[in-house]
Amino acid sequence: MPIAVGPYGQTQPSCFDRVKMGFMMGFAVGMAAGAMFGTFSCLRIDMRGRELTGGVGKTTMQSGGTFGSFMAIGMGIPC
Numbered sequence: 055m056p057i058a059v060g061p062y063g064q065t066q067p068s069c070f071d072r073v074k075m076g077f078m079m080g081f082a083v084g085m086a087a088g089a090m091f092g093t094f095s096c097l098r099i100d101m102r103g104r105e106l107t108g109g110v111g112k113t114t115m116q117s118g119g120t121f122g123s124f125m126a127i128g129m130g131i132p133c
Contacts, residue, residue: 069130069133072129072130072133073126073129073130073133074126075129076122076125076126076127076128076129076130077122077123077125077126077129078122079122079125080118080121080122080123080124080125080126081118081119081121081122081125082118083121083125084117084118084119084120084121084122085114085115085117085118087117087121088113088114088115088116088117088118089110089113089114091113091117092109092110092111092112092113092114092117093110095109095113096109096110096113
């Protein structure tokens with residue numbers, strides 16, 4: 055399949071680049087949401103100090119990974 059070239063010489067991103075970009079965008083959004091919800095839920099059950107940091111970090115990474123995976127799949131479907 056030939057690669058489409060725009061009028062100024064730029065090319066379209068490959069399918070892998072689109073999936074990678076979708077994962078990175080989803081990971082960033084998921085981390086932001088996970089940080090907010092994780093902080094709220096950990097403070098709600100009276101976590102403090104190192105336990106709070108670990109709980110929020112775990113929730114942030116899980117949320118980022120989950121949302122990033124869904125965004126990667128969504129960006130890969132049209133390829």
